[in-house]
Amino acid sequence: MSTPMSPAFAQAIAAFAPPLPLAVAYSGGADSSALLRACAQRWPGQVVALHVHHGLQAAGDDFLQHCQAVCQELAIPLAVAQVDARHRPGQSPEDAARQHRYAALAELARTGFAQPVRHIALAQHADDQVETLLLALSRGAGVAGLAAMSAHWQAAGIDWHRPLLAVPGQDLRYWLRSIGAAWVEDPSNADLRFTRNRIRQQLLPVLEQVFPHFRHTFARSCAHAAQAKNLLHALAEQDAAITGLPPAIAALQALSAERQSNVLRHWLLHCHGTTPSTAQLQALLVQIAACRTRGHHIQIKMGSGFVCRKGANLHWYNPQVLVQKP
Structure with missing residues (x-):
């Protein structure tokens, strides 16, 4: 037995x-x-x-x-x-x-x-x-x-x-x-x-x-957070369909700051495998809000690389990876 x-x-x-x-x-x-x-x-x-x-x-x-x-x-x-x-x-x-x-x-x-x-x-x-x-x-x-x-x-x-x-x-x-x-x-x-x-x-x-x-009780809280995480992921996918990936700056500006943060985190994680800090993301949101002219320059440390502006869109790159390319 x-x-x-x-x-x-x-x-x-x-x-x-x-x-x-x-x-x-x-x-x-x-x-x-x-x-x-x-x-x-x-x-x-x-x-x-x-x-x-x-x-x-x-x-x-x-x-x-x-x-x-x-x-x-x-x-x-x-x-x-x-x-x-x-x-x-x-x-x-x-x-x-x-x-x-x-x-x-x-x-x-x-x-x-x-x-x-x-x-x-x-x-x-x-x-x-x-x-x-x-x-x-x-x-x-x-x-x-x-x-x-x-x-x-x-x-x-x-x-x-x-x-x-x-x-x-x-x-x-x-x-x-x-x-x-x-x-x-x-x-x-x-x-x-x-x-x-x-x-x-x-x-x-x-x-x-x-x-x-x-x-x-902690496990129950984790389960609630997981539910919210799934909802945020679904919302990010909907917003990504609007902003495009890499995201268009004008399309981002039409979203609330909270939805901008959500879709930007989604883009950086799922497309580039990197996660920004809260301070980095807040700095990027300020630059997005201020980006109203063709000459506005954006380049901010973001996770393991940098987010920069290229024309009408944001782009992310890792300079160490770029250097290693033949």
């Missing part, structure tokens, strides 16, 4: 219904170990594992050996990628590792097995969602940031799933201990130089005492 999961964990796995086969991103840590075992238990023979060796710490070799041993024991096919996850100048180490990891996972799903896998499950849980929300609040983020992590999205030809966002992390560890399943601890998780670790170790215990149900 199998050891029962917590109600939240059992409900999350029962509600998760991805097309099969399913790949699980498996680091060897507690969260991904619980997700892998739960999915393999529900869909025997239909689950594969993906492991990314970041090459950032010596313990990475031990993580890989652990994952190989567990997958062999459970008869779960495992595909492994080794990446150089060092960050570029001006890029945060966490962001660099995340980008390398997602790219490697997508490539493994496409090419690591006899047949491509189009669905990948990730093990972020309720505590991770709370940490993401608190980080967004600390940066003064807008609706998109407050929506925190999505439960499902599509990118790089892959459907990505986070089925455990309503499950407390302690539930996953409790279940693993109850079934006698081992996992590996990442030494970096104890490093208080990282803000996420300080939130996890110092702030979440206090929230637990003051607001015992904070995971549930």
Whole structure:
């Protein structure tokens, strides 16, 4: 008889219904170990594992050996990628590792097995969602940031799933201990130089005492923000059809400042993969409002590049990319 999961964990796995086969991103840590075992238990023979060796710490070799041993024991096919996850100048180490990891996972799903896998499950849980929300609040983020992590999205030809966002992390560890399943601890998780670790170790215990149900209520706020984010995205697409992309300055001027901000963020993110700061965007709105003559010059730092005026339209460019072109 199998050891029962917590109600939240059992409900999350029962509600998760991805097309099969399913790949699980498996680091060897507690969260991904619980997700892998739960999915393999529900869909025997239909689950594969993906492991990314970041090459950032010596313990990475031990993580890989652990994952190989567990997958062999459970008869779960495992595909492994080794990446150089060092960050570029001006890029945060966490962001660099995340980008390398997602790219490697997508490539493994496409090419690591006899047949491509189009669905990948990730093990972020309720505590991770709370940490993401608190980080967004600390940066003064807008609706998109407050929506925190999505439960499902599509990118790089892959459907990505986070089925455990309503499950407390302690539930996953409790279940693993109850079934006698081992996992590996990442030494970096104890490093208080990282803000996420300080939130996890110092702030979440206090929230637990003051607001015992904070995971549930915070998740509800994230869901409300995600709804608003979707509405803003739909409005941005409607306005982009009017302004064009790159946007025409005169068409932007016919919109309210709030809609200008929304469509400009949409353009910069979806066309150029960059996100402006609030101060940068406000400076651009001032220039758009003042742009009434042919000779009006616009060139403002915007995200990782610059927005400039070219004739009747705005354009964005990254001078470093331009220099690298042959």
